[in-house]
Amino acid sequence: MNLWLVNHYAILPQQAGGTRHYTLARELVERGHQVTIIASSFDHTTRMELHIPDGAPSRLEVVDGVRFLWLRTPPYEGNSTRRLWNTVAFARKVLSLRAQDLGGRPDVVLGSSPHLFAAWAAERLARRHRVPFVLEVRDLWPRSLVDLGNFSEGHPFIRWLENIERGLYRRARHIITLLPGAGEHIAQKGGDPDRIVWIPNGIDADRLPPPEPPTPKDAFELMYAGTHGLANGLQVILEAAERLQNRPFRFRLVGDGPDKPRLVEMAARMNLTNAVFEPPVPKSQIPDLLREAGAFLMVLRDSPVFRWGVSPNKLFDYMAAARPVIFSVNTPLNPVEAAGAGVTVPAEDADALAEAAIRLLSMSPEERWRMGLRGRKYVEDNHNLNRLSSRLESVLKDALDSR
Template identity: 45%
Template sequence: MTPPASTRPLKVWLVNHYAIPESAPGITRHATLARLMDERSDVETVIVSGRGHYWNVAEARDEKADRFESVPVDVAPANGIRRVLNMLHFALRVVTKGLRTPRRKRPDVVLASSPHLFGAVAGWMVARWFRVPFALEVRDLWPMSLVELLGLKGWHPLVAVMKVMERFVYRAADVVFLVLPGSGTHVQRVAGRTVRLATVPNGVDVSTLPEPGTPASVTTGGPVSVVYAGAHGVPNALDTMLDAWTIIERRPDAPAMTLRLIGDGKEKDNLRALVDERGLTTVTFEDPVPKPQVRERMRDADILIMTWRDSPLYANGISPNKLYDYMAAARPVMIAVDTPINPVAEADGGVSVPPEDPAALAEGLLRLAATSPEERARLGRNGAAYVHEHHDLAKVADRMAQELRTAVGRG
């Protein structure tokens, strides 16, 4: 006889096509949450993922990541019909894995994250097969993101299909976890009924943070270093960043500054070409590296920078992983976004300007560069304190574990 879930480890299947181990470059949120829930709440998580993202390749996987059970899906191509087919292929593989899993090895609950909705629906199907609760983590708002960021029309077949899927998974979930702090109203409206919600924002395992140290420019007297670390895609608005940097390089009164772009994505080649075309001499591109190395490079920076598109999508707030990595590094953040929920502004942790406004971004960067090292250090400390208080992933893991146990208890 199987003992009740309250007296044994809670067994969770976490379905996320693009989940990767903590040792890999990229978004490691779920690997960290799984570890923390295991350490703190006796939750055993199996992460069901694909074998790579189009910018987090399969070779980046850690063979020691025993929480992962990858399904055989090719590395995802860039946006287009092949990307959609890749998502469908992943969903089919997840369902097949569920059907082939003996019931004695079934989880107590299935949690599906929504980097895309096909994986979420597959998670629901597996939960139904196992006859266990289904939990949904809403990361990106689909299909709103397709309409607002990629310009698809409301009548596009993919948008129409995703609208049906979105409503279905919201209504089917026993609990909906929200990454975006202001998205609850959207979820309730689309679902058309009351949905149990729990906010689980992105954040940082603060116990793993190194000492912030002193920026290299302060110790060596070198140029002010501005660093971006993250994806190089359309939503990241790095073209705006380079437009602003063009203004700075052409300003005869600008201080000595450098811009380092760390990461990868389908826009990287276009961005390199733009730098070459404009003859920008203080911009460098670097390959993606695991999180510990990213943190070391942030320690060398004077300013960390992040840009967004000008989109109504961010009316629900923002909660990107890398923003909290930035703030936790105790460096001032230069942010370009239009949102009512702006962590940098709330923390007094840097400078905020409107999105897709190169002139405003250039002025903000120049203002931060002209600020004394002591003032930049103060802004950085403010950001780090904010992350410790509001975005410690240990606290997020505790909340998630509690909600999952509650869902299982309700049956």
């Protein structure tokens, strides 16, 4: 099978962020398939051009047997109109791809939706080559813009995006969703329930070191490692840090994103001495970084969009590190609670977050270690991407067979 996988923000392990598609593609390659990941050369996390230094429009690179076609797109900072133009430019370049650009016609095209334009371009590409199209739903667009971005449901831009969304659901041979409860929403928007498959985010077991208990420190370290964006609601971490200013806690916020400058300024105004901001690290270095923590913070804003569940890469990295997780997300689908791997508190509640930190500190190291090991076992059993690749392979083969 020759698979073209379109994901605007796909990255390599040497970059900071999620490597879901690299891991799944590597497993498919080991099973004899050819996979080309089509992505932007402009790194979404660092806001830097990483893959085409000579100014060329594109570049083909092979990593562990996985082919990456990097497409040059315009730079941007923050959530500006230039970022919107970057997404449109990427979609236009995907539309212009020819079979000879990648050494032959695809058998299946998979389009991922960190935004709808990339998935729409992938569907058009599949239609042009007369091959099956498989849609991967990462976030529910445009619902997220309504619930998190304060757009009106009747806004012309939202209605236009919803038309694109409905069209993608109708035309996809199969719909892969990362969110465990999103099938209901997709069916309401025209997706065939029999074609919806759940393949969540997870861990790359081949690159995972064995679990080790944390080294004792003077302060109990609570770490957040991930995007500093609108949906994350990281202000609550700073508010909890302020409440624990005179206790033995240290808050580490690792990563980058459009909201980081505001958060850094906020921490300075609050005169926080127990909270530090650190730059993002490559995915390959995440396991070593996470070992330094005593516990992790999984926080999101209080929004109805999370009623269909969440599947952030960082959560499964946290649990794989065998440390307790404070889960501050209002969702009925809670992996931390299911695994018995931490403490659950309401979203955007700084008092509850601080109390959860105190509760963890009051536990014995052995109790926290057992809690962390339960999380490790849970992700090994349920979120191992090396195993989930078999589910993806079955979806792709079924799409191909039913052509």
